[in-house]
Amino acid sequence: MLLIQFIILIAMILIGSQMKGIGLGVMGMVGLIIFVFFFNMRPGDPPIDVMLVIMAIVTTAATLQACGGLDYLVHLAEKVIRSNPSKIVFIAPFTVYFFCLFAGTAHLLYSLLPIISEVAAKKRIRPERPLSVSVIASHLAITGSPMSAATAAFAGAGILGYPGALIDIMKVCIPACLIGILISCLVVLKKGKELNEDPIFLEKMKDPAFAASLDSGDEGQQKQISKGAKLSVIIFSIAVLMIVVAGAFPSLLPTFEAGSASLIMKANGELQMVAVICMVTLTASAAMLLLTKTSAVKVTQVSLFSSMATAVVSVFGVVWMSATFMSHNKVEIQGFLQEVVTLYPWTFAIAVFILGALMFSQAATTKTMMPLGMALGLSNPALIAIFPAVNSDFVLPGYPTLLAAINFDRTGSTKIGKFVVNHSFMVPGIVAIVVAIAAGFLIGSFVM
Template sequence: MQTFEVIVQILLFIAPLAISVRYGPMALIGCSAVSVFIMVEIMRMEPASPPLSAVFIILSVICATAALTAAGGMEWLVRLAGKAMRSHPRSIPVVGPLFVWLFTVMSGTGNITFALVPIMYEVSYAAKIRPERILGTAVAVCQLALMASPVAAVTYVFLTLTEPEGNTLLKTLAVTIPASLISTVLTSMVMSRYGKDLADDPEYQRRLAAGEIEPPNTDADAAEDLPPLRDRAPWSAFIFLGGVICGCILGFFEPLRPTNQVVQADGSVLDHTVSMAFMIPITMFAVAGLIMIVCRVTTQDVIGQPIIGTGLIAALLLASVPVLAGTILNAHMDQVASFVGSAIGVSVALFALILFLLASLIQSQVASLTMLVPAALAGGLAVGPMTGMLGAASGNNLLASMSGLGQACILTDKTGSTKQGSILINGSFLLPMLLGSVFAIALGLGIQALVY
């Protein structure tokens, strides 16, 4: 009977994932709720609690980013990046992904890459460089960089789960920032030689001969006639970056956060310092409010930004999928901890493999870490090695060719060099994703030995 129940639970976990491949993330959210209902109401299993702190963080960062975009601050930053890339077109294979890394780290979301894709394509094509080399790397980098962002939800979810073990924001970023930055450079350098040059690419030559694409414009680096920015657009960028810096300072220096006395059940009194899982959302909501006031942005301007929809789906995924997994884990935590402990006993790096595969299935870094980190801690894995292997969470990009960003790159690249792939995963984004993950894990494991 127990074996039968376990099989049913596995099927209830796999079914929403299988359905989501065809119908998308909203189907995963809804079907996860169906599975949880069956487990709780029919199988009488103890339900897991949704990670509300993580949802709080995601919503706050999305609101701040949407306000920044509505105020024109994001466009101002993108124009600065475009000017820098056009001034050094031959360096675009490395410079392009570096700007993606920088903007993702600053904003806490990879959606900024959408705005950079046309610029990277235009500059690379004008320089007669295969666009796939830059666009494929950029898609991989925007997910890898999230681990190094001081305002990304995934950073604070991981910090919240590991703070009881003595982890801090400073330690986490001291590992993830250099690991992801160096891996970005290494991946870009490898990819800069990937694929045929445009002069030798038969598909590009066919399109060029058929008139489907114009020849490279050697004047592409000339000044463009761009529409004027909103008034005070730079102000919104400065306010946003000020919020990021404020969050870093509060995370680095714990005494700056308030400490309250909390009465325990036995009557004793303990000092409790306000956690970063609370301070970061409050800071980012404040950033959104300040941008709206200073830059005269309305509510309709903010909620009309595409990132609001993306963020809502991310928050709903986090409120549903980990509940499904947690409900199953609650019933089998001893066995899971034993399995994870045995796997770690064989090789610590198996944590990275499990995280990569889990992120590939769920397509959410936050949800994957929320599910796996407690089990890994119970299995005896130390926080240091775990931090060093966070780059494996970029496995959520395995189906990048089917994502909105991947499709944007494919449609933007008129040369035909950026491709989807015949079996979904074997497109232009697979190799840079694997390279970035491997480099980040190797570097992270080495750096964490010095930090932790």
Template structure:
């Protein structure tokens, strides 16, 4: 009978997640709360602990980010990223993923990546490169920035769960692991797909007039034809063609991002607040200490520190840049942040209610399985992220099971970047935007939902990030 009840409760939890994903937006969080209601009132489970700290960390961070956006700070960050990407066209497949990762980690949201998609595409296209290589790799690695950001919604959830593992310890694992994953992914991705002149889809689009062949490829095509006509072997003809193309200047026009006056100031206020948060985590002595129940002095936790510094940063931006508070409320980042906060709150509350009530029946056996085969945690995180497309919801659903099983927090942290599985299905805005932006047709989806241009870089990033993270966890304890 107990097993049947647990199965029914699990069906409620999974059903709420599935319905939340189908509803979209704040629906994920609302369905989570509805599932909690059913668990409490129908199955009479004791209410779990709502993630209050994590909820307010997200609200604080997104308020500061929205104030920065209203003051033009996001435009300033995008302009910097754009200049870096366009300054290194020959190394685009390596530069774009690193830039996408770094700026997502800095901003705490992958929304900043949308503005970089046309920059990456145009830089690749003008230089005769296959856009799929850099576009798909950068799209995937931008998700690694979420688990390497001190101010992302997923980090807010994980930081509360992982206590007393500090923010600095978490970042000491996830940041190096992500950088390794970016480099390995770029190395593999550089060898994916045919060159544009050998891609039948691109040539078909050129012939149909849907896309114009850039000057670099025209020169390469001409040189290749002349070499072949002269009797040169195919390999030699290809080398001669590349040499001829290298002599042709790529498109000199740069994609410029206009930065409103004061945008740089607002961005730096936000960055200074992030640096202050990291320093507080790195040096606990900087935080005020107060006596606990035993009379011992204990520094205040990082959750209120993040909340205070982020809310204060928002206020400073509003005052310094004279941003009308009403404008902050209109920013796209704020609405997306509210969605993330509600999703985190609802799913985390439901998961904690279910897990706390079924520790002996389901959590312990699953914990034993994960302990015996630790890599299963990475698989669970990867698959759940793909199903929910929410890093924070996945964190709150899967991580508590591993914690309850007594798995070392360093190992859990090493596997946490498995949230890159959000790209498993082509259901994210960044994936769709990348496909639609690439007029050459090299970045594409397929009739098989899990096989698309992002599949290989996603799998490579996943494996390399977890492997590097596990190595780091041997040092960071």
């Protein structure tokens, strides 16, 4: 019976991921209906905390976008990337990582991809090299950013939930992921044929219009940045700092009368980080709108805000279905994994990696798998070291960041192979995550 239920779970995830958009969420609900009404499973807890964090954080990022702040960040990133084009294989991924780490979203990447591709092509560096690692870097930035839903869910109640959990995640995952990105850059440094030797590129260069467009550019043009852009970035920065401080020094937060634990309050009367994040970020949104005199309606019209609805529906459906399956089969699953995970904690990363590849959501994978890791008896340092494994959404080349990188590479070097999974992002992605997890275990042994 467990096998049949698992097949249904995987089938719903695979069908939903192929549907794109809210497909993962609605197919998750189909699976939940089957589990509850046909298998008589007791419904698990829906991921309300993650949904609230996604709504709050993405709304704030969308406000930053509406105020011109994201354009300003992209402008700064572009200057860094263009500063030393011959080193773009290293400069681009690290620039992408730090900017996405700050913003808590990989959406900054879309604006940077054409710049990375253009700069690489002009220097006749195979664009596949910096593009592939930059995509992976944008994903790894999520596991360590205090402004990402995945990190907030991991640090919050229900998983780690101890004072200073956010800081522990940052001080382990950020350096570990940076090491992973560095090794990944070295691995792709000579990946594929040099651009001037690539038959696909040489064929394209026979077209005079293509050749002329490739060597022309707008790097000399001054980008128009709105008046409130810098102010919105400052406000957003203050919000990030406040969340980090709240995670590092929970004693600074107000405390209330002790009682039963809830989504907002701990049993000892302290505020949950979910509440802190929501209050701080949405207050920052209000400050940005008021001080930059940006219309609140404009926020609802930007791309980030619409992506928030997709993320919320997807997480709601797939995590609720997965939580129901995990809760109902907890004894069997723990019994199956207990012995091997106890002896070799790193093997749990494989399970996280596989589910992450199917779910296409770091937050959903975190909410589904990390409580299981705790139930299996994994220590906090081990769970934090394994955290980067949730970034395996690059395995099946349907994630938007991968498709965007392929489309922006006009030379044709970034591509999906004949066997689908042998695409440009597979090697740098696996290398970066494996190295980040190994480095995480090592770093955690010193700093935790």
